[in-house]
Amino acid sequence: MSKRVIEPEVINLMLEQYLNTAKLYAKSPGDSELLRRLKKDFANLNRLHLSGVTDWLQTWDDFTKIHRMSLRMPQSESLAHIRKLVVLKSNFIQDYGDGINTVYLDDASVPYTVPMSTGKRVSEPSSGMDDSAAVVPSPVVLAETSVSDEEASARHGERAAPISRFEKRHLTARAPLVVVPDAKFSIIACIDVVPGGNGPSTPLAEVAIPSSGLMITVEAIAGNNLKLLGPASQMVRVSPGEKSPEIEIALQATALGSAEVVLRAHTDQAYLGDLRISMMVAKQGAPDLQDVKSGIAAAPRMARKATLTIKYSRRDRTYRFLLLGDATGAHNGELTLDEDLDVMMPKLMAQANGLARGVAGYTDGAVETILSGIGSDIWYRLLPREIKDVLTVCWNGIDRLDIVSDDDMTPWELMFAHTAGGPEMGFISDKWLVSRWRFGAGAPGDVGAGESVYVVPSSAPQAANDEVDALQKIFPSQAVWKTVDELNKGIRRPGMGMLHIAAHNHVRYGDAAASFISLDKPFPQTMLGAHLQGVLENRPLVFINACASSAPTVQWQGATSWASRFLNAGAGAFIGSNWEVRDNTASIFALEFYQQARQQPLGLAFQRAREKCSKPGDPTRFAYSFFGHPDAVLQTQGAVAP
Numbered sequence: 001m002s003k004r005v006i007e008p009e010v011i012n013l014m015l016e017q018y019l020n021t022a023k024l025y026a027k028s029p030g031d032s033e034l035l036r037r038l039k040k041d042f043a044n045l046n047r048l049h050l051s052g053v054t055d056w057l058q059t060w061d062d063f064t065k066i067h068r069m070s071l072r073m074p075q076s077e078s079l080a081h082i083r084k085l086v087v088l089k090s091n092f093i094q095d096y097g098d099g100i101n102t103v104y105l106d107d108a109s110v111p112y113t114v115p116m117s118t119g120k121r122v123s124e125p126s127s128g129m130d131d132s133a134a135v136v137p138s139p140v141v142l143a144e145t146s147v148s149d150e151e152a153s154a155r156h157g158e159r160a161a162p163i164s165r166f167e168k169r170h171l172t173a174r175a176p177l178v179v180v181p182d183a184k185f186s187i188i189a190c191i192d193v194v195p196g197g198n199g200p201s202t203p204l205a206e207v208a209i210p211s212s213g214l215m216i217t218v219e220a221i222a223g224n225n226l227k228l229l230g231p232a233s234q235m236v237r238v239s240p241g242e243k244s245p246e247i248e249i250a251l252q253a254t255a256l257g258s259a260e261v262v263l264r265a266h267t268d269q270a271y272l273g274d275l276r277i278s279m280m281v282a283k284q285g286a287p288d289l290q291d292v293k294s295g296i297a298a299a300p301r302m303a304r305k306a307t308l309t310i311k312y313s314r315r316d317r318t319y320r321f322l323l324l325g326d327a328t329g330a331h332n333g334e335l336t337l338d339e340d341l342d343v344m345m346p347k348l349m350a351q352a353n354g355l356a357r358g359v360a361g362y363t364d365g366a367v368e369t370i371l372s373g374i375g376s377d378i379w380y381r382l383l384p385r386e387i388k389d390v391l392t393v394c395w396n397g398i399d400r401l402d403i404v405s406d407d408d409m410t411p412w413e414l415m416f417a418h419t420a421g422g423p424e425m426g427f428i429s430d431k432w433l434v435s436r437w438r439f440g441a442g443a444p445g446d447v448g449a450g451e452s453v454y455v456v457p458s459s460a461p462q463a464a465n466d467e468v469d470a471l472q473k474i475f476p477s478q479a480v481w482k483t484v485d486e487l488n489k490g491i492r493r494p495g496m497g498m499l500h501i502a503a504h505n506h507v508r509y510g511d512a513a514a515s516f517i518s519l520d521k522p523f524p525q526t527m528l529g530a531h532l533q534g535v536l537e538n539r540p541l542v543f544i545n546a547c548a549s550s551a552p553t554v555q556w557q558g559a560t561s562w563a564s565r566f567l568n569a570g571a572g573a574f575i576g577s578n579w580e581v582r583d584n585t586a587s588i589f590a591l592e593f594y595q596q597a598r599q600q601p602l603g604l605a606f607q608r609a610r611e612k613c614s615k616p617g618d619p620t621r622f623a624y625s626f627f628g629h630p631d632a633v634l635q636t637q638g639a640v641a642p
Contacts, residue, residue, distance in 0.1 A: 014041070014044055016215060018045055021041050022066075022085050025038050038070060039071075167209050167241070170191070170193070171191055171192075171201060171265050171275045172200070174187070175199060175277050180253065180281070182252065184250065185251060186250055187277065188249075189246065190245065191218075191244040191265065200275060204265055204273040205272045207272060213237040215235050216236055216267055218233065219232055219233040219264040220234075220249045221262040223262070225258070225281045226254060227252050228249070228250070229251060234247045253281040260278050261276075262276050262633070270442055304325075306323060306401055307401075307403075308321060308323050308324075308402070309324075309405070309439075310403060314342070318336045320334045321334065321383070323391070329390070333385070333386035352578075353580045355367055355370060356579060356580040356619050357580065364617025364618075367618075368617060372416050378412070379417050379418065380418075383415075391417065395425050400432055400630060401434050402630070403436045404439060406438050407438075408552070412428075412434065413622055427622065429610060433606070435626050438567060442629070443573070444572045444632060446633060447572035447633065447635060448538060448635050448636040450498070450540060452479070453477060453481065453499050454477060454481070454500050455502070455503065456501075457483075457519040457520060464503065464583075467591070468500070471500060471591065474594045475498060483521075487519065488523075491532070491536065494538070496536065496538055497538050497635060500545065500590070501545065502546070503519060504546060505518070505544065505562075506518060517549075525560065525562065532568075535570055536569045537570060538572075539571065540571055541571070541634055542566045542574045543575040545586050545590050549562050550624075550625045562576055563625070567627060574627040575606065576624070577623040579623050580623075581620045582620050588612060589609045589624065592609040593609035601632060602631075602632045603626065
């Protein structure tokens with residue numbers, strides 16, 4: 001007897017759609033259309049449950065309880081309810097084993113995830129290749145088949161191969177060129193199989209689209225002189241070979257001047273691309289009717305970017321790399337170390353700390369030579385030849401390098417590129433915008449819609465207090481915390497959009513539990529444990545302007561850091577340092593970053609701050625790491641520019 005096995009991704013999509021609808025309805029419990037969608041999404045899942053195909057769902061009782069709560073949730077309890085939905089999704093992932101973002105391609109394949117800024121497939125570790133990362137062969141289109149019970153069990157533990165194929169898609173839009181002040185208007189967008197003819201469009205990263213369709217989120221980020229009137233993000237189902245349904249983004253012009261809207265497309269795990277739409281808010285020249293078919297100015301050139309995924313296996317001391325990008329193509333390589341990374345990196349950090357302190361009395365030129373030497377050793381000894389060769393060829397062909405890893409200890413920002421026996425190219429951070437993120441869900445495009453919070457202890461040096469006073473003029477706030485209790489309680493309260501900590505950080509490379517921020521008492525990393533996942537609901541920007549505040553330390557089976565802990569707690573972006581920083585330079589860096597962040601995406605603001613601190617002989621400019629999407633926009637409201 002044979003039967004058609006329910007495709008895992010069908011269940012994945014239905015679960016994801018329900019949870020996203022539930023979160024939207026929790027924010028707007030009076031929305032009748034969302035209520036209708038929520039009941040329909042639940043009914044679809046309930047049919048699967050009653051049919052017996054979802055016996056893996058160990059939390060069904062909790063699921064139905066949460067659903068009943070969703071139906072009668074008052075607005076005042078919406079944020080607390082959304083936290084429960086986030087936990088429920090995590091439980092589903094644990095129950096299902098491979099998670100909502102896992103897809104099986106065929107008998108010989110392994111699950112894959114998609115790193116930030118690319119839609120290429122990257123294999124996850126299999127039993128034979130721990131911590132591996134390799135390019136999956138070219139896309140295949142799989143036929144739908146019926147299998148016997150025994151065949152289904154033997155293939156993927158009751159998981160059947162979905163019909164998936166990689167497709168090229170374009171994010172297209174129609175919008176007016178000019179709008180009058182206070183006018184309400186719309187942008188109509190969709191995901192099409194061809195570029196837009198009557199408006200702007202941008203190609204998206206290739207993505208696998210199963211026969212049941214793929215849910216893609218389109219986020220709208222309104223720039224100066226505009227405000228959103230509707231939801232910031234909308235989901236659309238993309239079916240194989242078809243144009244998606246259109247979505248409408250409602251906006252209002254608020255002030256005269258140039259304006260821009262960024263439409264960002266992504267799945268739950270992959271950033272696909274941005275479409276920038278420029279227009280003018282003016283008293284004259286606007287159409288009588290805000291006709292979205294009137295066309296707009298061409299979108300500016302997107303950054304030429306590449307993604308470098310990095311995995312390190314402590315068991316066999318092996319680095320595995322995958323480089324992906326339009327200019328670079330797809331290349332992988334691996335390199336085995338003679339010395340444990342956990343032993344080697346603290347030595348390197350100690351050398352960088354000595355340069356930051358200036359204890360040896362080196363001249364500025366000597367310090368630059370030492371920094372170049374450390375950076376060239378990282379390039380020469382820690383990158384496999386295959387990756388070095390491609391980056392050398394593409395030295396002038398990319399503008400941005402996104403590094404995806406999990407608490408990797410190497411300060412890649414310090415890497416100094418050069419060719420054997422050839423000319424020096426230079427520090428990669430001076431040439432490219434270098435950003436970081438972790439494996440899993442992609443970095444968000446909107447960060448920090450909430451109030452600013454500053455943390456500076458009473459015992460802080462005068463430089464830290466002066467820094468916070470200067471930042472208050474850019475992002476004013478009455479929230480200035482000084483104690484462990486204030487920070488511990490404040491992390492849990494809703495509404496935080498930005499958290500800036502100016503204090504001493506004490507790092508113990510061999511003991512994460514002993515690493516702490518010094519306030520009135522030590523604030524150890526263990527106070528931000530895994531139980532606080534998703535507690536930072538507004539996806540705030542977190543900047544710990546302290547020594548070695550992003551440096552990973554060893555803990556149990558791997559490494560951990562303030563960066564990974566805050567990102568796990570829900571931070572939308574994080575900035576910290578890999579080694580000790582000089583007080584004056586650190587304050588200059590922070591001031592320039594926040595000034596730029598009022599009017600620039602976070603990645604560009606970070607780059608400008610690094611350039612501001614490029615004084616020879618000071619290693620501080622290479623100490624900082626930026627975790628987040630380079631095109632993300634800080635939503636925290638600052639002071640009005642003079």
